[in-house]
Amino acid sequence: MFLDISLKTGAASSGVLGLGPILTTLVGVVVAATLYEYWHRNSREYRMVSNIPSPPGLPLLGQAHLAAGLSNAEIMSVGMGYLNKYGETVKAWLGHVLLVFLTNPNDIELILSGHQHLTKAEEYRYFKPWFGDGLLISNGHHWRHHRKMIAPTFHQSILKSFVPTFVDHSKNVVARMDTEAGKSFDVHDYMSQTTVDILLSTAMGVKKLPEGNKSFEYAQAVVDMCDIIHKRQIKLLYRLDSIYKFTKLREKGDKMMNIILGMTSKVVKDRKENFQADTRAIIEEELTKPAATSPSAKKEGLRDDLDDIDENDVGAKRRLALLDAMVEMAKNPDIEWNEKDIIDEVNTIMFEGHDTTSAGSSFALCMMGIHKHIQERVFAEQKAIFGDNMQRDCTFADAMEMKYLERVILETLRLYPPVPLIARRLDHDLKLASGPYTVPKGTTVIVLQYCVHRRPDIYPNPTTFDPDNFLPERMANRHYYAFIPFSAGPRSCVGRKYAMLKLKVLLSTIVRNYIIHSTDTEADFKLQADIILKLENGFNISLEKRKYPTVA
């Protein structure tokens, strides 16, 4: 347009009104930006959310500049500061992308409970090269079909059969940590390798684990890849593929993806090669009892397909663990399932199933190291269960008796939820319950578990670590959606029962072998929320071997 005018006026060589070409371009950009900003501010979306509080923004950028130059730990603390200042429902514009942050359980219920808002937010697209169309990020028919096929592979009878494997790996990590006894060390390194190995040996049916420190290398690559994806989600420039592909970050991302995909494709290849009928079937005995791994009897609003699968199941059935079940499905012409589906779900579950529980177990160990009286109660419960034979292997029945340890795990997940937030894209306009707000279709709504778990109106002394927050009578009086470490509703965590059982076996084995110490306090924690909540300064503990009289 400007060029047209200047040509007609014969001023092309010197630009508009005799200005140089750079200035001409600049004026063009400013005019286009002003027009865009004018259009944006008059859009339906902008007007609809104008009454939702937000930190001050800039033209074009919105609030995007607030994250510029900050580390992940800084973003977390700055973000919390804004939420404290602006209230329980806050909006932010990342350029033209609208984000609405929710911390009121009534709003969260509107998002998570029904089938209306199941679509994952745009921000999950950065996982696509990794998870493909795996459960965590897929939508619509594809997600529904995969969920229906995969949820039964976490049936209680299968989880029960995993307990001896959980025990073997727990004993193994106890032995490996012996070299650290007396020293302060970052326990997350041990937890991440162990949780990778446990997943490989259970859900993936791997008989021979990768040699050397391949599991640790994979776990480290996952941490680095999450950091990259998180940067892409929140830094405006990295969001654009056209810019990201020329950055150093992408080079690093490609390297990490090679390690990750190399490991998972080998797992699938090996399992397919060694897929023998006699090693894969698990025949369950008759089963009619409710799942004992669930934190409490569920009220109607919190029930999900995992409860239904465990509770409405009668009679003997042949069941397979995850990877074996998927290999069989791919061979069955009547089931819509192919090789890519297998790889996508292996990648999804290898990630979701290990990084979450390694953070959860590391936080729980730190909590017990810091709150010694709580560790003593955990140990006393172990003593009551194991009696004079504290070194014997834990069974499924033992794990069901660990009520206090369960409360310690739940309280850890309250204060330090490994998945600190969930994001959905609204498929319909949504009237919120927390105020006179209507959020338009297409918005990214972000459910902040981390914040709802720390609301003082729901948890008196919200920052105090108190496992008794999960006494049945306290839980019964709380809003269903005020404790959602595993999300809730139809898209809740498919591995939550697996996770709780594994954490109990692992922590029970560690606590029976070591007294856990910590020199850090919770005030020293530098929380870092890059996809999975971690401590930037490490999960530092030290261990002291427990001594038992030798059995003659």
Ligand code: HEM
């Ligand atoms: C302490 C441990 C865990 C926590 C806190 C946790 C938390 C969550 C949360 C919050 C979600 C919803 C995410 C979202 O909507 O963005 C989720 C989904 C999921 N989790 Fe977990 N998880 C844990 C362990 C596991 C384990 C052990 C597995 C598998 C072995 C697993 C597999 C999955 C899968 C496949 C999904 C996607 C479900 C769907 O969209 O249908 N998780 N998890």
